[in-house]
Amino acid sequence: MGSAMTALPLVFDAPRRGKPPRHLADLTREEARAAVADLGQPAFRADQLARHYYRGTTDPAQMTDIPAAARETLREALLPELLTVVRHQTADNGRTRKTLWRLHDGALVESVLMRYPDRATVCISSQAGCGMACPFCATGQAGLTRNLSAAEIIGQAVAAAAAMADGEVAGGPGRLSNVVFMGMGEPLANYARVRATLDALLGTAPYGLGLSQRSVTVSTVGLVPAIRRLTEEGRNVTLAVSLHAPDDELRDTLVPINTRWKVGEVIEAADAYAQRTGRRYSVEYALIRDVNDQPFRADLLGRLLAGKLAHVNLIPLNPTPGSPWDASPLPAQREFVARLRAAGVATTVRDTRGQDIDGACGQLAAADRVEGVPAVALPTPAVEAPVPLGAEADQG
Ligand code: SF4
Numbered sequence: 496m497g498s499a500m501t502a503l504p505l506v507f508d509a510p511r512r513g514k515p516p517r518h519l520a521d522l523t524r525e526e527a528r529a530a531v532a533d534l535g536q537p538a539f540r541a542d543q544l545a546r547h548y549y550r551g552t553t554d555p556a557q558m559t560d561i562p563a564a565a566r567e568t569l570r571e572a573l574l575p576e577l578l579t580v581v582r583h584q585t586a587d588n589g590r591t592r593k594t595l596w597r598l599h600d601g602a603l604v605e606s607v608l609m610r611y612p613d614r615a616t617v618c619i620s621s622q623a624g625c626g627m628a629c630p631f632c633a634t635g636q637a638g639l640t641r642n643l644s645a646a647e648i649i650g651q652a653v654a655a656a657a658a659m660a661d662g663e664v665a666g667g668p669g670r671l672s673n674v675v676f677m678g679m680g681e682p683l684a685n686y687a688r689v690r691a692t693l694d695a696l697l698g699t700a701p702y703g704l705g706l707s708q709r710s711v712t713v714s715t716v717g718l719v720p721a722i723r724r725l726t727e728e729g730r731n732v733t734l735a736v737s738l739h740a741p742d743d744e745l746r747d748t749l750v751p752i753n754t755r756w757k758v759g760e761v762i763e764a765a766d767a768y769a770q771r772t773g774r775r776y777s778v779e780y781a782l783i784r785d786v787n788d789q790p791f792r793a794d795l796l797g798r799l800l801a802g803k804l805a806h807v808n809l810i811p812l813n814p815t816p817g818s819p820w821d822a823s824p825l826p827a828q829r830e831f832v833a834r835l836r837a838a839g840v841a842t843t844v845r846d847t848r849g850q851d852i853d854g855a856c857g858q859l860a861a862a863d864r865v866e867g868v869p870a871v872a873l874p875t876p877a878v879e880a881p882v883p884l885g886a887e888a889d890q891g
Pocket of ligand 1: 625627629633634679680681716
């Protein structure tokens with residue numbers, strides 16, 4: 496670890512930058528109807544516009560249920576293009592597609608669409624950059640640029656749904672079924688916008704994608720007050736806690752937010768969430784060679800989670816050339832899993848989809864700005880994609 500433990504300050508308040516233009520997806524149904532009325536159009540046109548938007552249509556020529564004269568006005572006022580594709584990269588025989596997006600102010604974020612036989616999952620970003628300063632993470636080392644607006648987050652999921660519907664990933668047309676907030680950023684540090692995004696993901700047509708609560712996963716590095724707030728909201732989405740260390744001594748440096756809220760507090764908040772929702776939470780644990788993969792830490796983690804409504808996802812680090820951070824060797828991974836299972840803790844090693852396209856936390860965007868920064872295969876795949884230990888990435 497040593498020199499790799501670059502100590503950056505934790506940043507909770509995103510820098511204020513020019514706001515993205517107003518977008519339909521930032522508005523409640525009532526606000527959208529009022530905005531349309533302000534444009535001199537009947538309020539129901541907001542519903543028509545929303546239906547088109549959530550189906551991935553922003554081309555006025557296709558909005559045939561809206562009078563031609565009104566289409567461009569409505570599109571300009573309420574459907575500005577917030578996300579521009581910089582590039583797509585595909586992997587896993589075309590079943591994984593990573594997209595780098597440029598936002599209106601030049602900030603870069605990424606999303607990853609992964610198709611499995613039984614579902615399609617998109618991993619989305621909630622912030623440009625991240626203020627949580629985890630030393631092993633490219634995004635964390637580059638710092639926080641800004642919070643995304645709700646429409647900028649929702650737009651990533653809408654684009655993924657449209658890509659699935661249009662058959663843009665291998666396997667023909669399909670349906671987006673899952674969303675995980677495991678791209679760039681700490682979702683709960685951008686709480687209000689993430690909450691609004693949940694409304695859109697779970698909302699039914701015309702103002703939403705109609706996903707089920709269990710197929711949406713919100714991850715957090717451990718912002719305890721925000722976990723409690725989410726618990727009170729009554730949205731039964733799946734919670735994923737990025738723990739990466741079972742003891743405060745290591746976690747204080749590996750996941751610096753731990754200096755605010757300790758392991759015990761994070762797990763207590765996650766337990767309360769599980770009790771309230773009846774839903775098992777997942778504990779994400781990036782296995783880093785000689786840093787957090789020792790047998791005694793497996794035992795500590797086992798004791799911490801035994802008997803709890805929790806499931807451990809072990810994520811072998813995705814090593815970056817030149818980085819001092821490396822993945823745990825296979826025997827160490829096996830030992831870690833065996834000890835957790837012996838403690839009665841459900842454990843899987845996560846599929847590291849897209850690894851051959853730098854499928855790592857913020858790595859794609861960071862690669863455009865920061866040379867040689869270490870990264871981790873943290874947030875790409877779905878939480879519910881268990882892969883047998885030692886299996887190759889492409890499990891489909
Ligand atoms: S690992 Fe996650 S929480 Fe930590 S700096 Fe990276 S994006 Fe932020």
